[in-house]
Amino acid sequence: MFSLNRIVDLIKQPVHRTEVHLRGGVHPDEHKHESTQQPIMSLPIPHQIVLPLRQHVGHLPKLLVKVGERVKKGQLLAEAEGSISAAIHATTSGTVIAVQDSLIPHPSGLPDQCIVIAADGLDEWVDLHPMDWRQQSPASLIEHLRLSGIVGMGGAAFPTQVKLRTTPKSPVHTLIVNGAECEPYITCDDMLMRERATQIIQGLAIARHIMGVENCIIGIEDNKPEALQAMTEAAAKADFAVQVKVVATMYPSGDARQLIRLLTGIEVPNDKRSTDVGLQCFNVATLLALHRYFDFGEPAVSRIVTMTGRVNEPRNYEVLFGTPMTDLIAASGGALSGVDDYIMGGPMMGFSLPSIHVPVTKASNCIIASAPDLFPPAAEAMPCIRCARCADACPVQLQPQELYWFAKSENIEKAREYHLFDCIECGCCSYVCPSNIPLVQYYRFAKSEAIAQDRAKEAANVARERNEFRLMRIDREKQERAQRHAQKALGSKDSSEQAPAAATNTEDAASKQAAIQAAIERAKAQKAQMKPKNVEDAPTQVKAEIAEIDARREQAKQAVTQSQAQPAAQQASLFDQAPASSDANSADKD
Amino acid sequence: MLTAIWVMIGLALALGLLLGYSSVKFKVEGDPLVDRIDAILPQTQCGQCGFPGCKPYATAIASGEADINQCPPGGDAGVRALADLLGVEYKPLNTEHGEPKPKSVAVIDENVCIGCTLCIQACPVDAILGAAKHMHTVIASECTGCELCIAPCPVDCITMEPVKESPDNWKWRYPVIRIQPVAEHTTTNSIH
Numbered sequence: 001m002f003s004l005n006r007i008v009d010l011i012k013q014p015v016h017r018t019e020v021h022l023r024g025g026v027h028p029d030e031h032k033h034e035s036t037q038q039p040i041m042s043l044p045i046p047h048q049i050v051l052p053l054r055q056h057v058g059h060l061p062k063l064l065v066k067v068g069e070r071v072k073k074g075q076l077l078a079e080a081e082g083s084i085s086a087a088i089h090a091t092t093s094g095t096v097i098a099v100q101d102s103l104i105p106h107p108s109g110l111p112d113q114c115i116v117i118a119a120d121g122l123d124e125w126v127d128l129h130p131m132d133w134r135q136q137s138p139a140s141l142i143e144h145l146r147l148s149g150i151v152g153m154g155g156a157a158f159p160t161q162v163k164l165r166t167t168p169k170s171p172v173h174t175l176i177v178n179g180a181e182c183e184p185y186i187t188c189d190d191m192l193m194r195e196r197a198t199q200i201i202q203g204l205a206i207a208r209h210i211m212g213v214e215n216c217i218i219g220i221e222d223n224k225p226e227a228l229q230a231m232t233e234a235a236a237k238a239d240f241a242v243q244v245k246v247v248a249t250m251y252p253s254g255d256a257r258q259l260i261r262l263l264t265g266i267e268v269p270n271d272k273r274s275t276d277v278g279l280q281c282f283n284v285a286t287l288l289a290l291h292r293y294f295d296f297g298e299p300a301v302s303r304i305v306t307m308t309g310r311v312n313e314p315r316n317y318e319v320l321f322g323t324p325m326t327d328l329i330a331a332s333g334g335a336l337s338g339v340d341d342y343i344m345g346g347p348m349m350g351f352s353l354p355s356i357h358v359p360v361t362k363a364s365n366c367i368i369a370s371a372p373d374l375f376p377p378a379a380e381a382m383p384c385i386r387c388a389r390c391a392d393a394c395p396v397q398l399q400p401q402e403l404y405w406f407a408k409s410e411n412i413e414k415a416r417e418y419h420l421f422d423c424i425e426c427g428c429c430s431y432v433c434p435s436n437i438p439l440v441q442y443y444r445f446a447k448s449e450a451i452a453q454d455r456a457k458e459a460a461n462v463a464r465e466r467n468e469f470r471l472m473r474i475d476r477e478k479q480e481r482a483q484r485h486a487q488k489a490l491g492s493k494d495s496s497e498q499a500p501a502a503a504t505n506t507e508d509a510a511s512k513q514a515a516i517q518a519a520i521e522r523a524k525a526q527k528a529q530m531k532p533k534n535v536e537d538a539p540t541q542v543k544a545e546i547a548e549i550d551a552r553r554e555q556a557k558q559a560v561t562q563s564q565a566q567p568a569a570q571q572a573s574l575f576d577q578a579p580a581s582s583d584a585n586s587a588d589k590d
Numbered sequence: 591m592l593t594a595i596w597v598m599i600g601l602a603l604a605l606g607l608l609l610g611y612s613s614v615k616f617k618v619e620g621d622p623l624v625d626r627i628d629a630i631l632p633q634t635q636c637g638q639c640g641f642p643g644c645k646p647y648a649t650a651i652a653s654g655e656a657d658i659n660q661c662p663p664g665g666d667a668g669v670r671a672l673a674d675l676l677g678v679e680y681k682p683l684n685t686e687h688g689e690p691k692p693k694s695v696a697v698i699d700e701n702v703c704i705g706c707t708l709c710i711q712a713c714p715v716d717a718i719l720g721a722a723k724h725m726h727t728v729i730a731s732e733c734t735g736c737e738l739c740i741a742p743c744p745v746d747c748i749t750m751e752p753v754k755e756s757p758d759n760w761k762w763r764y765p766v767i768r769i770q771p772v773a774e775h776t777t778t779n780s781i782h
Contacts, residue, residue: 054757108760410764441765448761455759460633463734466715467635467643 020262024395025250026428028184028348030223035187035306035314040195042318043331045092049117049322050359051077052104056151057158058084065115069096072126074299077115080146086159086362087149090117091301091320093124105325105344105361109354117322128297138164138210141294148293149300149362153285154178154189154254155345157363160286164210166275172211176263176281177204177218179227180247180254183346186366188304189284191316193220193227196288197234201242203287206294208240211280216242219263223249251348252395252426256281270396270422305360309343309368310336322359328367329356338371347375348427382435390429390439396422400429404439407446412453415446423447624652630671634663635714636736638688643714657681662688663735694750695733696740700725702747709739709748 053060061078065071071090078088094117101111133141145161152158166172177200181189193200204216218235220228228246235242247253247262257268260279268274274281285303292298301320305328308314312333319328325342329335343350344364353367368374390400398419406415420443429439538546627648634644639660641647650656651672658672659681666683673680683690698709698718705723710716717733720726728739728748740748753759 104757106757106760107762108755108757110755110757110760112757438765441762444762445764452759452761456632459734460631462732463633463635463715464628464644466717466732467633467645470714470716 020265021248022250022253022258022262022395023397024393024428025252026393026431027250028431030249031185031308032187032190032223035185035308035316036190038313038315040191040304040316040318041331043320043323043327045119045121045123045320046323046327047119048097048324049091049094049119049320050102050324051088051091051115051117051322052102052359052361053078053088053113053115054104054106055088055157055321055361055363056086057156058082058086058162060113061085061088063099063113063115065096065099067096067099070094071096071117072124074126074128074297074301076147076299080159084159084162086151086157087147087299088115089149089299089301091322092117092119093122094119103355103358105353105358105364107351114359125298130297131294133206133209133294138166138212141206141210145293147299148289150286150289150293151300151362152283153289153303153362153365154283155349155363155365157361160282160290163280163282164207166211170276171278172213172275172280173278174215174217174264174280175204175207175211175213176256176260176279177216177284177287178254178256178259178281179218179220179224179231179284180259181224182221182249182251182254183348183366184251185308185368186306186346187308188306188316188365190224190227191306192285192288192304193224194230197227197230198237199291200231200284200287201234201238202295203289203291204242204282205238205240206290207282207287213280214241216240217263218242218244219247219253219259220244221249221253222246251428252424255395255424255426257424258395270419300362303360303362303364305364306366307332307369308366310339310371310374311369312336319360319364321361325353325356325358325360325367328360329369335369336371338373339369340372341370343368343370343375348431349425378438379436381437384435384437387434389432389434393428393432395426395428396424398423400439400443403446404437404442407442410446410449412446412450416450420446420450621649621652624648626675627651627672630664630668630675631661632663632668632734634734634736636663636734636738638662640687651676657684659684660687662690665690691735692752694735694752695730696728696735696737696748697730697751698726698728699747699749700727702745704745706744708742708744712738712742714738 059082062081063078065077072093073090075090076087077090080087096115097118098116100114100116102114104112142161142164150160152160179189179193208216218231220231232244235244245263253259253262256274260274260281261267266277266279268277289300302318304316305319306316307328311329315332317328317331342353342356344353344367345351346366347368384401384404386401388401394400402418403415403420406418423443425440425444427440433439628645631644631648637643639647641650647656651658658676658678659669661668662683669683670680703725705720705725707722709726710718710720714736715732715734717729718726718739719729735750737750
């Protein structure tokens with residue numbers, strides 16, 4: 001609770017308020033105080049860990065472990081594959097008991113490949129190798145980060161090593177630290193900033209070193225005074241300059257592009273990345289993960305998750321990735337009566353979990369136990385009256401009412417023209433719509449439809465290329481065959497005309513024969529050396545049986561060679577007489 | 591008078607040379623219309639349209655020999671796109687050429703395959719891998735689902751399997767507003 005002194009302190013602080021205001025946006029009930037009453041608690045190690053391979057944006061990582069293998073905490077289980085990908089680590093020690101499809105927290109509700117580990121409770125770490133990152137070049141640090149499994153912890157789960165990469169063409173001059181946490185109910189970043197501000201600043205120092213950046217700005221919404229104070233104090237102690245700025249509480253100020261504009265006044269063009277204008281933005285929890293990786297050697301194994309809504313004890317927990325959601329719900333005292341759904345993420349952008357039997361992943365920032373009295377079911381959607389309230393609320397200044405029109409009529413091309421892909425799916429338009437139209441659902445539908453179309457187009461292009469290549473190949477083969485036939489016709493004429501040359505041909509044939517004989521000998525020798533590989537572990541009875549069969553085979557072989565010895569000799573003498581014709585025969589077979 | 595004639599002759603010569611030069615220099619190779627039609631076609635290369643591939647069908651459409659509604663894999667959307675491009679009336683898909691099906695890929699039962707290479711020769715996009723008397727397999731990512739490999743197989747070991755939905759290719763559904771159950775006492779003649 002606030003003491004008067006503390007409030008006075010807060011007021012006295014030289015706080016930089018931003019001049020720029022968010023365009024549009026909404027301010028729903030915050031509901032943040034429920035889960036900030038108590039400090040972060042570590043959840044005990046679960047009996048079983050289920051680690052989906054798909055926990056981040058980009059390619060699936062490549063599996064490195066086998067079922068039955070014992071793994072230690074922090075051991076690499078799957079390595080990043082392709083440029084945009086992240087590694088997966090064991091989050092506690094135990095035995096890999098399965099690699100199977102199971103339910104993952106994904107809006108599709110479809111199962112996906114997961115590594116299942118039976119925890120042994122020892123929580124034994126692998127050998128950790130902290131790094132003196134100040135002495136290392138940024139390039140080698142980024143290469144190291146591929147093994148860290150760190151992804152953006154704000155919920156988007158984009159691999160961090162990709163974001164840290166700078167090109168000489170677009171140098172980054174300012175780092176933005178995202179502590180806005182604008183979505184209602186979510187408090188994991190708030191609690192993290194209150195309790196681990198120094199570590200966040202240490203992480204910031206690493207990011208600063210890797211990107212070669214001078215300016216650092218931390219942006220925090222004005223509804224988190226404790227976090228603001230903690231961060232200001234930690235920033236003051238840092239050996240580099242850090243600005244802490246306050247932004248007005250307004251959803252969605254925590255969106256990277258919005259926060260950049262609020263803090264610096266720079267608007268990132270819609271077709272460019274923030275790095276193109278010299279800015280990069282990291283979530284506070286991501287920076288903390290960087291600190292833990294480089295200063296302690298610990299890869300990404302846990303995160304802070306807000307468990308709130310209709311549970312007995314809403315609170316923030318430090319949870320190992322792969323922990324069952326049921327454990328988290330149980331730790332918070334269980335769901336209250338009436339809970340019929342669980343939302344992952346916030347109420348604005350989150351999605352309903354397909355089941356509570358899914359694991360916590362790198363993207364799970366908040367779980368809300370939802371009940372009809374908390375989030376009443378959406379009222380019936382009415383026709384659009386074109387009031388354009390959605391356009392006023394849209395933080396990226398789109399025309400949601402037009403987009404709705406095109407998405408509804410499945411006119412994807414037109415929706416694209418109206419910048420469908422600039423939509424950040426924040427949900428402000430749906431929130432303010434007086435007709436209760438689920439606008440964001442329409443945009444999501446249109447977006448995934450557009451992505452599917454693009455993929456089909458790409459596949460069609462590949463198919464066209466392969467088909468054209470095949471036709472070209474068939475054509476080339478036809479030509480080559482025709483050429484060969486023509487040559488052969490010429491060649492056979494030549495051989496009939498040049499009878500005297502037959503003598504040299506015989507010599508050639510003799511040397512060929514010798515070569516064939518040598519090859520046969522080699523093959524025989526190799527065959528004699530070879531032993532069947534799969535009989536070593538066979539029981540003695542089976543071995544005896546095999547020996548018997550081998551003996552019988554040998555006998556049969558000998559009988560055959562004896563009976564063939566005479567005719568073979570005759571054939572050999574015949575063979576010598578007609579070498580030229582046999583050559584011609586073999587050429588014909590081509 | 592004479593000057594004017596000379597000026598006109600001079601102009602005619604100069605412009606003629608310019609036009610002649612540019613017709614050689616900026617000559618368009620091939621028929622751009624065929625390429626634009628081909629870009630709309632799904633490149634399944636299945637031949638259901640009655641032509642031996644998408645490009646021949648595109649050529650036939652461009653020359654007016656074929657209708658725009660003969661491509662089942664392209665579906666209704668494909669016909670609409672073609673109608674838009676060519677400025678002709680939309681026609682429903684001609685079912686004589688087949689019905690649109692969900693995207694599938696060929697799967698070879700590798701226990702049954704005898705390695706005859708007939709399917710390899712039939713595949714229009716070289717998506718089957720194998721050699722004579724060796725097991726064949728389909729490169730699933732390159733398979734267009736044209737079904738051309740099924741007929742030549744002497745042991746019927748190729749089946750078409752619809753592509754499964756996974757979190758990777760999953761799509762958000764079109765928002766459907768659920769019909770509310772009508773309360774018991776208002777069942778008769780309610781306009782819900």
